[in-house]
Amino acid sequence: MNYLGLDLGGTSIKGAVVTEAGEILREASRLTHAERGATAVVGEIAALMYQLAQGDRFAGVGLGCPGTVDDESGEVLYSCNLNWTNFDLRGALEKRTGYRVRLVNDANAAALGEALAGAAKGAHSAVILTLGTGVGGGVVIGGKLLVGYTGAASELGHMVIEADGLPCACGRRGCLEAYASATALVRMTKEAMAAHPESRMHSISADLGGVDGRVAFAAKAAGDAAGGAVVDAYVRYLAIGVTNVVNLFFPEVVAFSGGVANQGEALLAPLREQVRRASYGSAYAKKHVRLVPCTLGYRAGMIGAALLAKT
Numbered sequence: 001m002n003y004l005g006l007d008l009g010g011t012s013i014k015g016a017v018v019t020e021a022g023e024i025l026r027e028a029s030r031l032t033h034a035e036r037g038a039t040a041v042v043g044e045i046a047a048l049m050y051q052l053a054q055g056d057r058f059a060g061v062g063l064g065c066p067g068t069v070d071d072e073s074g075e076v077l078y079s080c081n082l083n084w085t086n087f088d089l090r091g092a093l094e095k096r097t098g099y100r101v102r103l104v105n106d107a108n109a110a111a112l113g114e115a116l117a118g119a120a121k122g123a124h125s126a127v128i129l130t131l132g133t134g135v136g137g138g139v140v141i142g143g144k145l146l147v148g149y150t151g152a153a154s155e156l157g158h159m160v161i162e163a164d165g166l167p168c169a170c171g172r173r174g175c176l177e178a179y180a181s182a183t184a185l186v187r188m189t190k191e192a193m194a195a196h197p198e199s200r201m202h203s204i205s206a207d208l209g210g211v212d213g214r215v216a217f218a219a220k221a222a223g224d225a226a227g228g229a230v231v232d233a234y235v236r237y238l239a240i241g242v243t244n245v246v247n248l249f250f251p252e253v254v255a256f257s258g259g260v261a262n263q264g265e266a267l268l269a270p271l272r273e274q275v276r277r278a279s280y281g282s283a284y285a286k287k288h289v290r291l292v293p294c295t296l297g298y299r300a301g302m303i304g305a306a307l308l309a310k311t
């Protein structure tokens with residue numbers, strides 16, 4: 001029997017029929033139309049489920065959703081992308097489709113997918129970090145997501161790495177997200193460009209059509225000192241966060257996704273070096289913790305949601 005994994009976003013709903021081994025058989029998507037309200041969105045989800053079923057019955061259905069979701073109660077406690085508060089999504093979907101859908105935060109769903117069927121397949125434990133607009137993540141130990149009480153755990157981007165540091169989007173100061181997101185990398189790049197009119201970052205960003213997370217890495221690769229300093233500072237901050245993650249969970253794998261992770265070894269090689277040097281019991285950590293790129297892309301969330309329904 002196959003499982004259905006759904007990835008509910010503010011813009012679109014993606015769904016995939018997934019085998020027990022985590023392979024996708026077919027996928028489809030629909031627009032969410034969040035502005036039409038929760039009942040309409042439930043209708044879109046049900047329509048996508050019907051479309052993907054092709055007359056078959058799923059062994060289970062899992063759904064990843066942005067915000068705080070409680071798989072115990074079946075409620076979406078808070079989702080600013082969908083504008084929902086305490087919405088009984090499981091109840092509404094069960095009434096409509098007959099399926100008792102498992103719920104999971106979307107970043108956690110992606111982490112579970114990468115842990116069970118992607119970058120960390122076969123590993124005992126994994127932490128997934130997404131370096132995008134913000135810094136998200138998920139922790140999977142022994143095949144199970146660490147969700148905490150009412151599903152709010154694993155906010156890895158909001159661990160404080162600098163007391164009274166830079167303001168974070170969450171309203172606090174000094175969070176990893178304020179230093180290690182793509183947004184933070186762009187900010188640091190712009191600051192360095194303003195201070196260094198001679199830097200190659202100016203011509204590189206003109207070629208790329210603007211300043212993004214690639215500019216400083218490309219400048220460093222071309223031997224530019226100011227670009228190199230930006231990358232080094234970025235990696236140093238990220239390494240503090242990753243070292244904390246290693247010391248807290250001692251996972252077999254830490255896997256990276258999101259725009260900045262596309263830099264591959266240019267990011268991971270110096271990061272490994274710093275994390276290993278700083279990790280507690282570092283000789284042991286050096287042998288056991290692998291820092292690798294994620295492999296499933298946007299499909300990670302659907303696969304993770306489907307595999308959650310299997311448990």
Ligand SMILES: [Zn+2]
Nearest residue numbers: 158168170175
């Ligand atoms: Zn924060």
